[in-house]
Amino acid sequence: MIDGLVFANDGAVVKLPDHDAIVKKEIPDGKVALLIGGGSGHEPMFHGFVGKNLGDGAACGEIFAAPSPDTIYEAAKAVDRGNGILFLYGNYAGDNMNFDIAAEMLEDDGIDVRTVRVRDDVAAAPPDRMDDRRGIAGDVLMIKIAGGAAAELDSLDEVERVTRKAGDNVRTMGVAVSAGSIPETGKLTFELADDEIEIGMGAHGEAGIARQKLQTADEITDQLIEKILSDLPFGKGDEVALLINNLGATTMMEMLVVNRRLRHVFDEQGITVHRTLVGTWLTVQEMAGFSVTLMKLDDELKHYLDMPASSVGFSNM
Amino acid sequence: MIDGLVFANDGAVVKLPDHDAIVKKEIPDGKVALLIGGGSGHEPMFHGFVGKNLGDGAACGEIFAAPSPDTIYEAAKAVDRGNGILFLYGNYAGDNMNFDIAAEMLEDDGIDVRTVRVRDDVAAAPPDRMDDRRGIAGDVLMIKIAGGAAAELDSLDEVERVTRKAGDNVRTMGVAVSAGSIPETGKLTFELADDEIEIGMGAHGEAGIARQKLQTADEITDQLIEKILSDLPFGKGDEVALLINNLGATTMMEMLVVNRRLRHVFDEQGITVHRTLVGTWLTVQEMAGFSVTLMKLDDELKHYLDMPASSVGFSNM
CATH class of the missing domain: 3.30.1180.20 (Dihydroxyacetone kinase; domain 2)
Structure with missing residues (x-):
């Protein structure tokens, strides 16, 4: 599937050699990087959202399973251009754990990482338990906005702020x-x-x-x-x-x-x-x-x- | 469904009052018009392809049935800007008959109409019987190319020529x-x-x-x-x-x-x-x-x- 996805991008992305992750070929130096990802089986989410003013890369898990910390880490290193990385993904226990482990590994490398979890599913928990809400189709609008912000703003703080505001609304x-x-x-x-x-x-x-x-x-x-x-x-x-x-x-x-x-x-x-x-x-x-x-x-x-x-x-x- | 479609266009199209057809609100004077259409039940084809550098209007039939000659005629009048109209639709007996009747009515009004029928389905007939081939997903690329040509070229002859070449290939x-x-x-x-x-x-x-x-x-x-x-x-x-x-x-x-x-x-x-x-x-x-x-x-x-x-x-x- 990932081979087919890379072909479908007509040369704009590459797959990491030993990991189920794709990254854009051309990411400008100094750009705030946007890494998205999650389990497969929800196509085109997430890995079909790497492109112009969208994600810079995506870490792909097995069907309905989070990507591994190593895959997230390697994808993050591949999109990093020295101005920090925003992690944007759905709020699920497996994704949270693995993206957090990768974030710690990156912080050890001196790379600034921020995390916004999509938690838009009203049905999953009452409003006073937002952290128990799952990320579903709100991902689309969130990636759209985060992708635009990461393309235009040169501060990770600002990209995080805009994305968090989108998530709150x-x-x-x-x-x-x-x-x-x-x-x-x-x-x-x-x-x-x-x-x-x-x-x-x-x-x-x-x-x-x-x-x-x-x-x-x-x-x-x-x-x-x-x-x-x-x-x-x-x-x-x-x-x-x-x-x-x-x-x-x-x-x-x-x-x-x-x-x-x-x-x-x-x-x-x-x-x-x-x-x-x-x-x-x-x-x-x-x-x-x-x-x-x-x-x-x-x-x-x-x-x-x-x-x-x-x-x-x-x-x- | 058509009401929902008009809303989904966020103000860019209108539905004709007494016909199941939608047309763009803004079509420049002198533009070669592109009218597409066919039976419903294949959404987003055809009526989801009215937009920027795509169709100027679409005539919609009932589920799996051709639009009526009257609907096609009224849709054509609504997209006409004085420089001729290209009809582009799938090659089916009902569509052929009804679009042809509408074309005759328009010619009587002095409006130049050309017709290109999509007939891309290799399985429907052997290559020496192209006219027996149905139009299927080739519609997408055909509308894309005809839409671009009709936006850029100011001659119906030329728009027809480009579209016909696309259809042959x-x-x-x-x-x-x-x-x-x-x-x-x-x-x-x-x-x-x-x-x-x-x-x-x-x-x-x-x-x-x-x-x-x-x-x-x-x-x-x-x-x-x-x-x-x-x-x-x-x-x-x-x-x-x-x-x-x-x-x-x-x-x-x-x-x-x-x-x-x-x-x-x-x-x-x-x-x-x-x-x-x-x-x-x-x-x-x-x-x-x-x-x-x-x-x-x-x-x-x-x-x-x-x-x-x-x-x-x-x-x-």
Whole structure:
């Protein structure tokens, strides 16, 4: 898969010889480096997000497993240009441990490393336990903004500040209609009856907050967006980025129907959408379902969100 | 769905009041207009390809059905800026008939219309019966090139010439691993056993050229690419665009494995890849499977292919 990914980059990235990591060929001296990464099986997340104004490199784990500390360390050394490195990844125990070990190794080498963990999944824990929230499709907007900031700002402090602000303002909730499978075995990650859906399902089949009978798109959308809006909270006068992410086997037709309903809710609440993204970015193999991500924007976040960006797995800008 | 699509365009398009068609709000006077369209159910194709350096408008049919002549006519009138219109769509009997009727109505109004039909499906008919070939994922590269040409060239003749050249040099073949369903009924478009695949399957479940037992990604890829390469034929010294299209529920992981094998074959044959696209552009609802598209490029086609472009359903440039 990684060989195919490198080929798909048409010469812009290389794979590290002994590690499952890719890095951009051309990273300017003195650039604040952005290293992303996580388990495989969610393509194009993470390793499809190395590119122009996105990640400088990605450390790839096995399917649904964190990359090793050694792989993260070597990827970090390969993207380092002497001005520090931002680690940006989803908040999972395995990733946290391995990225932290790598960060310690790098600090021993005298390299400044900062860490921002994406923790946008509203369903994973209540608001007073943000550190227990998982990172899901909010990754897309976070990498977009961090990538823009790391391309334009020459201070790791500043890149960290912007990225952290984005993280504080992003919320996601998903729904699964059918399960994805484990590639090695073909087995489904969980069981769900034909007429059932799971609200708040995690990206590896982690239990959500409710299992219920199939409903209309409007009813499901209302349920998701109510939880999202009340969590931050989002409210009248807010300007947001909206991202509807396909978990794998969902049709764009269905996501557009969801988008229509979302916009009616936003109109009622006085929320303005600055930019809409509808597509397939963080998948769980062939899982059917989708998630809705909202990020509250200010002028600074808008600026980085709107910067052109391009990679194998992402660009709608 | 179309309401949701219009919202997803963040103000850049409008829906025609009484027709299922969308058109860009800002089309310069004197621009050669590009109208695309076809049946729904293949999202983001076609109506997700209205945008910067892509289509100026799209006429949308019901699920798997051609748009009506009236809808095509009204969409054409809405994109017309006095310098002629190129119709670009897939080669299917219903689309051909309805677009041709609309073209006659427009000619009666004194509007110059040219038609290029995408007919890239190698599996649909032998090379001496090109007119019997269906349009499938080659649509993506065709719209990209026609969109660039229509944005840059001020002559309908020239836009038609470039688009026709692209069409003469594009070939696609697909494989289905499982069927998609009809949204109104939930019924699958065809039956395929768990251990079977269909080589050359059409975009609506049309029969392919062989039904066979499941094989490895490398074996399937070899089968597809052998047919594609010998058809044009592609050969030593050729420079190509490569597009791997997800028919709906295929993982990017699998498509990247396919990409690796393709590149090995190209290396052996002395074929160079100018640009690779791996993603989800022409779907058949939740069908699992993929197609491989190759377009032989010259400097002119490369120029239009490489132009920046952006729409709800497309951009990796």
